[in-house]
Amino acid sequence: MPTYDLIVIGAGPGGYVCAIRAAQLGLKVACVEGRETLGGTCLNVGCIPSKALLHASHMLHETHENFARMGLMDASVNVDWAQMQSYKSDTVGTNTKGIEFLFKKNKIDWIKGWAQIEGPGKVRVGDTTHETKNIVIASGSVPSALKGVEVDNEGGVIVDSTGALALPKIPKSMVVIGAGVIGLELGSVYARLGAEVSVVEFLDVITPGMDGEVQKQFQKILGKQGLKFTLGAAVSGVTVENGTATVSYKLRKDDSEHRIEAETVLVATGRRPHVDGLGLDKIGVELNERGFVTIDEHWQTNVPGIYAIGDAVPGPMLAHKAEDEGMAAAEVIAGKHGHVNYGVIPGVIYTTPEVASVGLTEEAAKETGRRIKTGKFPFMGNARAKAMFQGEGFVKMIVDADTDRVLGCHIIGPNAGEMIHEVCVAMEFGAAAQDIAMTCHAHPTCSEAVREAALACGDGAIHA
Numbered sequence: 001m002p003t004y005d006l007i008v009i010g011a012g013p014g015g016y017v018c019a020i021r022a023a024q025l026g027l028k029v030a031c032v033e034g035r036e037t038l039g040g041t042c043l044n045v046g047c048i049p050s051k052a053l054l055h056a057s058h059m060l061h062e063t064h065e066n067f068a069r070m071g072l073m074d075a076s077v078n079v080d081w082a083q084m085q086s087y088k089s090d091t092v093g094t095n096t097k098g099i100e101f102l103f104k105k106n107k108i109d110w111i112k113g114w115a116q117i118e119g120p121g122k123v124r125v126g127d128t129t130h131e132t133k134n135i136v137i138a139s140g141s142v143p144s145a146l147k148g149v150e151v152d153n154e155g156g157v158i159v160d161s162t163g164a165l166a167l168p169k170i171p172k173s174m175v176v177i178g179a180g181v182i183g184l185e186l187g188s189v190y191a192r193l194g195a196e197v198s199v200v201e202f203l204d205v206i207t208p209g210m211d212g213e214v215q216k217q218f219q220k221i222l223g224k225q226g227l228k229f230t231l232g233a234a235v236s237g238v239t240v241e242n243g244t245a246t247v248s249y250k251l252r253k254d255d256s257e258h259r260i261e262a263e264t265v266l267v268a269t270g271r272r273p274h275v276d277g278l279g280l281d282k283i284g285v286e287l288n289e290r291g292f293v294t295i296d297e298h299w300q301t302n303v304p305g306i307y308a309i310g311d312a313v314p315g316p317m318l319a320h321k322a323e324d325e326g327m328a329a330a331e332v333i334a335g336k337h338g339h340v341n342y343g344v345i346p347g348v349i350y351t352t353p354e355v356a357s358v359g360l361t362e363e364a365a366k367e368t369g370r371r372i373k374t375g376k377f378p379f380m381g382n383a384r385a386k387a388m389f390q391g392e393g394f395v396k397m398i399v400d401a402d403t404d405r406v407l408g409c410h411i412i413g414p415n416a417g418e419m420i421h422e423v424c425v426a427m428e429f430g431a432a433a434q435d436i437a438m439t440c441h442a443h444p445t446c447s448e449a450v451r452e453a454a455l456a457c458g459d460g461a462i463h464a
């Protein structure tokens, strides 16, 4: 008899949620994690520490930019970087300890060490082979390498996101390679802390895949906050001399070569699935051409009894997507029906203002060939946002012109990451824009802008 019903490999948001749900459903579960603490990338070197630094640096920015405007005079705030780092580490620590508590509560064994799959039902950690009925690969992702650029997180000059979360000091200047989510969140942090931040991006737009109007407005707002953008630029290498980095890049439009110097370079050009050392090639688990584990609609790999979820499989690399897959895979393994609606997975960038989106962009909706309508409402027409000096963004809703069904929503504005969920629920229920428009929204809230955008899909917004 195998010792376990399920062994989960990796204790990130995919793996730990899968383990907890499986235990709740009565399975005997173990989770293997090689890190010193539970919680994976997200809790240790991702979502949580980055949000702590975003919060602290946002507070600093508020004191500098907005306190005096509100009559809060002479606010003088100095940054104690060591204390800010320790606040960040404490935030991480209480959350990773929280997962340990949940494992104990749900009687999940934490097997410490790096796992290798010897075959279906056999997971080796150190010198011990553990027997199990099912295996879930939840081994996550790591930063992708960029040719010609050697990351040295300890050195603090050329770093990836992990190094950027723990720099020895606040640099005077920073070049961010890649205008994606990591580059813009962490670039914002250091810009607010006083660094000159330049972002070099290969494409002609920032945050590829996002709605075009949002991209433009987001770039404009970040530009006002001091971030400099060089778009359409291919980085060919980074050298370091006497502690200063030089980034070489070529502009794609005319092949001209340029250089830019900085104290720190953050490489943020994407992440790749982390399946190294699991022995998947030996047991014949299929990977796709980009190295992600191939799964069927039940999160099962081509090898029966071996499942995979989260950043290790195709789809958006987001903690909540990993969590949803973790729950669903656990339910399938327990003989129930697991479900993830991939059409309604929100994405949020936690800058100020926040940027949030769900469903189709206008461009993607047009590509489907259906007739669409859009409704847009600027936060300039929203009293609450203006009181917070955040009137620059907007809510944009995309609906099917024939049925009025909501197809997508994109928000750039205060608390966008919270507001998007009303649209997620609406989309889960197959709601029409009119359903949102007819729902009473409390005044004065930023959420009123969502209702106004829904009204704008019909007879018109009131305050525009």
Ligand code: FAD
Pocket (backbone or CB within 6 Å): 009, 010, 011, 012, 013, 014, 015, 016, 032, 033, 034, 035, 039, 040, 041, 042, 043, 045, 046, 047, 048, 050, 113, 114, 115, 116, 138, 139, 140, 141, 161, 162, 182, 274, 276, 277, 278, 309, 310, 311, 312, 317, 318, 319, 320, 321, 322, 350
């Ligand atoms: P991971 O969290 O990567 O966890 C995998 C775990 O498996 C790791 O702890 C690893 O040590 C372990 N592991 C791997 N191989 C083995 C093995 N052989 N044996 C034992 N253990 C193993 N997403 C959001 O939704 N919101 C955010 O705000 C956000 N911010 C981010 C900020 C940064 C800087 C970064 C880098 C990422 C951020 N993400 C965010 C993405 C998010 O962290 C990932 O999508 C999420 O962590 C994926 O979860 P996962 O469980 O699939 O993998």
Ligand code: NAI
Pocket (backbone or CB within 6 Å): 146, 177, 178, 179, 180, 181, 182, 183, 185, 200, 201, 202, 203, 206, 207, 208, 233, 234, 235, 268, 269, 270, 271, 316, 317, 318, 347, 348, 349, 350
């Ligand atoms: P990303 O895929 O979001 O952005 C990478 C950017 O780098 C792209 O704009 C790409 O065009 C650019 N790029 C690639 N190669 C380049 C080159 N050679 N020179 C210049 N630019 C180049 O990846 P990122 O920011 O590293 O984030 C990785 C993952 O982590 C994302 O998939 C994201 O989902 C997740 N994440 C999510 C967060 C959130 O939800 N708030 C926060 C941080 C990360």
